[in-house]
Amino acid sequence: MSSETTTVHAAGAEHGEHEGMTKKRILKIFYILTAITCVEFFIALWLGPHLQLSSQVVNPAYIILTLLKAYFIVAFFMHLKFEKVGLALAIIVPILFIIGLILVLTNESHYWIGLRHI
Incomplete structure (x- = not known):
């Protein structure tokens, strides 16, 4: 009887660990990451060449956008937000x-x- 209780408890703990990630949330984070990447490409391919932005403007923008993407990847896909x-x-x-x-x-x-x- 105690082994059944342990098995049920372990299965419940495993489910509760990742209950924050649903298919809807995964797609939402995917679209956010895609949008950030599109903004980076927009800066690199259109704003940079056409507006002649200096590296003092473009590089911090890349760094901020990359750190934002890293946050979403670490927080949601590596489940650090739920730890x-x-x-x-x-x-x-x-x-x-x-x-x-x-x-x-x-x-x-x-x-x-x-x-x-x-």
């Missing part, structure tokens, strides 16, 4: 440190490249 806060922080905090390290190294690389030209 507990501790697990989410255990994944997000190291990624933020890695991004900070990349930014610092990029800044330092400009310094070292500038020394070669002297």
